[in-house]
Amino acid sequence: MNEIETLVKDDRVHRDVYTDPKIFALEMEQIFGRTWVYVGHESEVVNVGDFVTSFIGLQPVIVSRHTDGTIHVLHNRCGHRGAIVCNQDKGNTGKSFRCGYHGWTFRTNGELLAAPLKNGYPDCYDLAKNEFGLVPIKVANYRGFLFANAGDDSHGDCDISTHLGPMKACIDAICDRAPDGELDLSGGVQKYYLLGNWKTQIENLNDLYHPPYSHESTVNEKDGRQFVRRPGDGQGPQIIDSNLKRSIWDMIDIFAFDGGHSYCGPLNMGESVQTGDPVFDDYKSALLAKHSPERVAEILVEKFHNAIFYPNLNIQLLSNHIRVIRPIAVDRTEVRVYPVRLKGAPEEMFHAVVRYLNITHSPASLIQTDDLEMFRRIQVGMKSHGTDWVVFGRGFGQDVTEGNAARGFGTSELAMRNQYKAWRKYMCGAN
Numbered sequence: 001m002n003e004i005e006t007l008v009k010d011d012r013v014h015r016d017v018y019t020d021p022k023i024f025a026l027e028m029e030q031i032f033g034r035t036w037v038y039v040g041h042e043s044e045v046v047n048v049g050d051f052v053t054s055f056i057g058l059q060p061v062i063v064s065r066h067t068d069g070t071i072h073v074l075h076n077r078c079g080h081r082g083a084i085v086c087n088q089d090k091g092n093t094g095k096s097f098r099c100g101y102h103g104w105t106f107r108t109n110g111e112l113l114a115a116p117l118k119n120g121y122p123d124c125y126d127l128a129k130n131e132f133g134l135v136p137i138k139v140a141n142y143r144g145f146l147f148a149n150a151g152d153d154s155h156g157d158c159d160i161s162t163h164l165g166p167m168k169a170c171i172d173a174i175c176d177r178a179p180d181g182e183l184d185l186s187g188g189v190q191k192y193y194l195l196g197n198w199k200t201q202i203e204n205l206n207d208l209y210h211p212p213y214s215h216e217s218t219v220n221e222k223d224g225r226q227f228v229r230r231p232g233d234g235q236g237p238q239i240i241d242s243n244l245k246r247s248i249w250d251m252i253d254i255f256a257f258d259g260g261h262s263y264c265g266p267l268n269m270g271e272s273v274q275t276g277d278p279v280f281d282d283y284k285s286a287l288l289a290k291h292s293p294e295r296v297a298e299i300l301v302e303k304f305h306n307a308i309f310y311p312n313l314n315i316q317l318l319s320n321h322i323r324v325i326r327p328i329a330v331d332r333t334e335v336r337v338y339p340v341r342l343k344g345a346p347e348e349m350f351h352a353v354v355r356y357l358n359i360t361h362s363p364a365s366l367i368q369t370d371d372l373e374m375f376r377r378i379q380v381g382m383k384s385h386g387t388d389w390v391v392f393g394r395g396f397g398q399d400v401t402e403g404n405a406a407r408g409f410g411t412s413e414l415a416m417r418n419q420y421k422a423w424r425k426y427m428c429g430a431n
């Protein structure tokens with residue numbers, strides 16, 4: 001593994017980590033195959049027989065609600081000849097899944113239920129022993145967020161609480177915003193594919209350096225913030241303060257943690273658009289019906305802007321949505337975007353999230369489309385032998401240690417340096 005060690009330095013990584021299929025294959029084994037990976041949300045599998053399909057790296061899995069009410073994560077691979085058993089994104093399968101090839105059926109906890117014409121099997125094939133079922137994977141539920149771990153128990157990263165660490169506060173914050181204390185992520189999904197490596201997307205999520213340049217046509221209009229402008233909206237602030245010659249995003253902090261996770265603090269870009277909004281007033285009343293005024297005031301304080309749960313989950317607290325990153329190949333990635341419905345909040349709030357996502361993160365949006373083009377340009381640029389290194393030096397050496405976090409200024413590249421610290425540990429088998 002020394003070879004891997006040499007690809008990652010404290011402030012830069014070798015371009016091979018984005019382009020070498022052998023490294024990609026090792027990532028699927030050493031990272032996705034061994035740590036906690038987000039696979040779905042319990043609100044997607046509310047009723048017995050409900051399922052969603054997902055991936056742990058390249059491995060197809062099923063998240064299912066069993067007849068006894070428990071949630072299972074199963075390898076989506078038939079015990080007979082290996083076909084995926086579940087070929088839909090979501091649905092209700094009743095009491096069993098049936099493989100489309102030869103009709104083997106499986107209980108919603110993965111046990112083999114029946115194999116057609118089973119008298120044709122020799123006696124040494126004890127189908128009842130369940131040797132041929134859908135193999136289960138460890139699953140953990142943190143406030144509805146379902147994480148699965150395909151690693152074996154000898155691996156040290158098996159406790160979800162330890163894995164999430166201080167990042168639990170971000171999940172708590174978004175759940176607590178719901179008057180009922182729970183989220184609903186069953187309201188639909190947008191998917192986009194990018195012609196780039198999965199790490200390029202995860203690096204981008206807490207990259208506050210790029211917006212004035214990548215998203216120039218949207219955020220640098222001379223009256224600012226084009227994408228939130230509605231009739232009657234005032235002028236928004238410019239991202240680069242031309243008097244101070246610095247980004248307004250340097251007024252917030254990035255916090256990075258063990259395991260490659262990070263979040264950035266709240267971004268208060270001026271007067272809240274919620275002030276005087278009747279929908280917001282209804283929402284606040286719903287919260288007040290459940291909590292004391294002091295607690296409601298606490299819930300409504302924006303604490304986080306964006307949170308990255310390495311390696312594949314992003315919770316964007318600014319606009320109540322999550323993104324799930326799925327590596328497909330060394331140069332191809334799928335991202336799923338789910339709008340969050342806050343249970344107990346006015347339905348109009350959910351509609352507003354969907355409208356906002358259409359503008360910011362749909363395939364034809366004013367924001368995400370720019371990033372997709374940059375990811376493509378990165379993947380092409382990596383083919384150049386001009387230099388081997390990708391540099392994350394912004395803010396390097398200026399990080400401040402605060403308890404179990406490293407803190408950096410908003411536009412620093414701390415989050416990426418931290419991701420590669422975890423990457424190196426995983427890839428060398430140290431996590």
Ligand code: FES
Nearest residue numbers: 078080081099102
């Ligand atoms: S491959 Fe599934 S029943 Fe044959």
Ligand SMILES: [Fe+2]
Nearest residue numbers: 211214367371
């Ligand atoms: Fe962007």
